[in-house]
Amino acid sequence: MRLKLEKRPEPSIAMQVLTPILSVVATMFIGMIVFDLLGIDGFRAVVDIFLTPLLASYKWQDVAVKAAPLIIIALGLSVGNRAQVWNIGAEGQYIIGALCAAGVGIAFGPVGGFFVVLLMILAGMLGGGAWAAVPAVLRTRFNVNEILSSLMLTYVAAQVLSYLVGGPWKDPNGRNFPATAPLQPDQTLPILVPGTTIHLGVLIALVLPFVFWLVMSRAVFGYQVRVVGSSPQAARHGGFDSRRTIMSTLIIGGAMAGLAGALELTGALKAINLGFPSGYGFSAIIVSFLGRLNPIGCLIAGIVLAVTYVGGQVAQTTVHIPNATAGIFQAMMLFMILASDILIRYRVRLVASAKPQTVAGE
Amino acid sequence: MTLDLIIAALMTVVGLTTPILLAGLGELVTEKSGVLNLGVEGMMLMGAISGFAVTVFTFNPWLGVLGAAFGGAASSMLFAVLVLQLNSNQVATGLALTIFGTGLSSLIGLSFVGRIVPPFSSIFPAALSRHPVWQVIFGYSPIVYFALIMVPITAWFLHRTRAGLILRAVGENDHSAHSIGYSVVGVRYAAIAFGGAMAGIGGAYFSMVITPMWAEKMTAGRGWIALALVVFAGWRTGRLLAGAYFFGILMALELYAKAAGFSFMPSQFWAAMPYLMTVAALTIISARGTQGANAPACLGKPFLPST
Numbered sequence: 001m002r003l004k005l006e007k008r009p010e011p012s013i014a015m016q017v018l019t020p021i022l023s024v025v026a027t028m029f030i031g032m033i034v035f036d037l038l039g040i041d042g043f044r045a046v047v048d049i050f051l052t053p054l055l056a057s058y059k060w061q062d063v064a065v066k067a068a069p070l071i072i073i074a075l076g077l078s079v080g081n082r083a084q085v086w087n088i089g090a091e092g093q094y095i096i097g098a099l100c101a102a103g104v105g106i107a108f109g110p111v112g113g114f115f116v117v118l119l120m121i122l123a124g125m126l127g128g129g130a131w132a133a134v135p136a137v138l139r140t141r142f143n144v145n146e147i148l149s150s151l152m153l154t155y156v157a158a159q160v161l162s163y164l165v166g167g168p169w170k171d172p173n174g175r176n177f178p179a180t181a182p183l184q185p186d187q188t189l190p191i192l193v194p195g196t197t198i199h200l201g202v203l204i205a206l207v208l209p210f211v212f213w214l215v216m217s218r219a220v221f222g223y224q225v226r227v228v229g230s231s232p233q234a235a236r237h238g239g240f241d242s243r244r245t246i247m248s249t250l251i252i253g254g255a256m257a258g259l260a261g262a263l264e265l266t267g268a269l270k271a272i273n274l275g276f277p278s279g280y281g282f283s284a285i286i287v288s289f290l291g292r293l294n295p296i297g298c299l300i301a302g303i304v305l306a307v308t309y310v311g312g313q314v315a316q317t318t319v320h321i322p323n324a325t326a327g328i329f330q331a332m333m334l335f336m337i338l339a340s341d342i343l344i345r346y347r348v349r350l351v352a353s354a355k356p357q358t359v360a361g362e
Numbered sequence: 363m364t365l366d367l368i369i370a371a372l373m374t375v376v377g378l379t380t381p382i383l384l385a386g387l388g389e390l391v392t393e394k395s396g397v398l399n400l401g402v403e404g405m406m407l408m409g410a411i412s413g414f415a416v417t418v419f420t421f422n423p424w425l426g427v428l429g430a431a432f433g434g435a436a437s438s439m440l441f442a443v444l445v446l447q448l449n450s451n452q453v454a455t456g457l458a459l460t461i462f463g464t465g466l467s468s469l470i471g472l473s474f475v476g477r478i479v480p481p482f483s484s485i486f487p488a489a490l491s492r493h494p495v496w497q498v499i500f501g502y503s504p505i506v507y508f509a510l511i512m513v514p515i516t517a518w519f520l521h522r523t524r525a526g527l528i529l530r531a532v533g534e535n536d537h538s539a540h541s542i543g544y545s546v547v548g549v550r551y552a553a554i555a556f557g558g559a560m561a562g563i564g565g566a567y568f569s570m571v572i573t574p575m576w577a578e579k580m581t582a583g584r585g586w587i588a589l590a591l592v593v594f595a596g597w598r599t600g601r602l603l604a605g606a607y608f609f610g611i612l613m614a615l616e617l618y619a620k621a622a623g624f625s626f627m628p629s630q631f632w633a634a635m636p637y638l639m640t641v642a643a644l645t646i647i648s649a650r651g652t653q654g655a656n657a658p659a660c661l662g663k664p665f666l667p668s669t
Contacts, residue, residue, distance in 0.1 A: 038469075086453050088457060134641075138641070138644075138645055138648075141649075142645050142648050142649040143648045143649070144641070144644050144645050144648045144649075145593060145644065145648070147400065147453065148586065148589060148590045148593065148640070148641075148644060149641050149644060149645075151583075151586050152586070152590070152637040152638070152640050152641045153637070153641065155583055155634065155637040156634045156637050156638055159630040159631070159633050159634035160630070160634075162630050162633075163628050163630040163631070166630075167628060282461065285454075285457060286458075286461070289454055321469075322468060322469055322472050323468075324464070324465045324466075324468030324469050324578065325465070325469060326465075327461060327462075327464060327465030327468075328462060328465035328466055328469060330461065330465075331458050331459075331461040331462035331465055332462065334454070334457075334458040334461065335440065335444065335455070335458050335462065338444055338448075338450035338451060338454055338455050338458060339444050339448050339450060341448070341449075341450055341451070342448045342449055342450070
């Protein structure tokens with residue numbers, strides 16, 4: 001008996017929806033076993049990481065605030081990934097977006113209000129888009145691999161941040177600590193639910209998936225992206241300019257990451273310090289795949305990842321697992337989802353066979 | 363500048379070059395077989411902690427290097443099963459390996475923070491390895507010489523042996539290689555494992571030689587520079603060696619510029635320099651378009667035999 005893969009006539013929609021759910025469940029089980037092997041109470045750890053944030057209502061606001069940037073960045077990245085464009089520098093675009101927003105805020109000094117905040121957010125989108133335009137131009141003009149260039153620019157962005165918050169933008173009243181001064185109260189986003197930390201950015205993260213869904217499924221642009229991704233040759237024949245698609249998908253990814261950075265600054269953190277880059281840009285790549293590059297999927301997957309972030313902090317205090325554990329769970333989910341991709345296009349069947357499956361050397 | 367300073371600078375360059383040279387050689391072989399593994403950074407970190415842990419327990423750095431190679435190769439198998447057996451997307455899977463390796467190495471490393479390991483004893487007599495001048499040639503850890511020896515060995519393997527020819531055939535045209543009876547998947551497993559082992563040893567150079575201590579994320583993006591190095595080198599071993607030293611010099615300049623307090627530019631400028639220069643170097647190489655001829659034709663594409 002051996003397993004045989006049979007190509008399905010049509011990609012399975014049921015599997016598209018089922019596999020992400022199964023991936024999360026499988027990750028929970030494997031995590032439980034691994035933790036027990038490491039001498040940590042695995043059941044307790046998994047419950048705290050995956051369920052406590054959902055069951056304890058006082059954790060909901062943390063989940064919402066953490067999910068917002070993940071969803072927004074993942075939406076932008078999904079567009080690129082659909083066109084087989086790999087922007088893995090969203091973290092850098094997020095940083096530059098936040099810095100641009102902070103720069104506008106500082107330029108306005110004590111002046112605040114609706115238009116200033118709007119300008120700050122637009123500056124964030126522009127900054128993130130511009131940072132992503134560098135790998136976009138390098139890719140379309142000089143054929144430079146965007147994976148490497150976008151990632152290298154993330155390290156550069158971190159140095160720009162370090163320079164600005166430790167130098168020209170350092171808070172003069174901040175005890176020489178490298179951080180910007182807190183934003184003026186009227187340069188920040190309004191709080192939506194009184195008494196919580198849920199800010200306007202959370203609402204934006206809830207609405208944007210539907211906007212992206214409309215554009216990707218109803219507009220020509222969405223079609224163009226999918227054609228360029230699945231068959232560049234067909235795209236050329238169809239008169240689609242794949243270079244323009246590559247350019248625009250990268251810049252959209254950057255603008256969304258920049259937006260997330262600006263919203264995080266004006267809505268959640270109110271100041272930038274060296275700890276501002278928190279890896280949202282990398283986790284959003286996982287969100288985008290866990291959400292199957294679908295805008296609504298990204299919304300749900302963003303919440304799942306946010307739960308593991310918040311739950312990871314819970315488990316840090318209850319079962320004393322290290323900070324890095326949430327990252328392991330997130331990577332495991334990504335492995336699972338990638339491994340289960342094959343179930344969409346193939347079905348697995350048990351067939352009798354005389355010859356055992358060839359075992360690969362090494 | 364005195365002779366002492368020049369020697370110290372040269373030795374810094376060699377030290378900084380070694381990890382990216384090792385990881386770059388491994389990735390070059392993996393890519394020659396048609397597989398793009400973006401998990402180099404994760405495999406380096408897994409190698410760094412594995413090598414460190416083995417050395418802590420055995421007090422033997424040689425076993426530590428073996429452990430590092432094993433740790434890197436073992437983590438690469440996770441990637442290999444997914445992309446070879448399940449045809450998953452190579453870019454995303456490699457990325458997952460980097461995220462996973464970063465997290466798992468931090469978790470394992472918790473109990474090793476603050477420990478130190480015995481250093482390698484030199485393979486040359488102290489009269490040479492401690493000599494104020496000749497230490498520039500004889501004064502390194504054995505890993506450095508291993509990396510240098512692996513350059514001609516890899517070149518010889520790829521271009522002068524039958525196994526190397528098969529590996530390149532699999533990377534150039536997987537379907538043809540398959541139809542004349544070579545195991546595409548088997549060759550790729552071996553190439554990925556080699557890439558993982560070399561990245562692991564490269565990572566161990568950080569935890570066992572440079573610091574020698576464990577700190578999470580201690581490879582600081584060098585895995586990505588190794589990936590850029592392979593493109594920069596146009597998939598050629600000789601150019602990989604030259605490129606590795608070019609990047610090594612850049613990173614040494616950063617250290618010296620910071621130490622010398624070049625105040626006309628902030629220190630962050632020098633820290634960002636290797637990354638900016640990587641982008642610049644990739645642009646120059648890619649714009650010339652000459653490296654395309656040497657890029658394996660099947661790089662990054664899944665292999666689906668029609669039978």
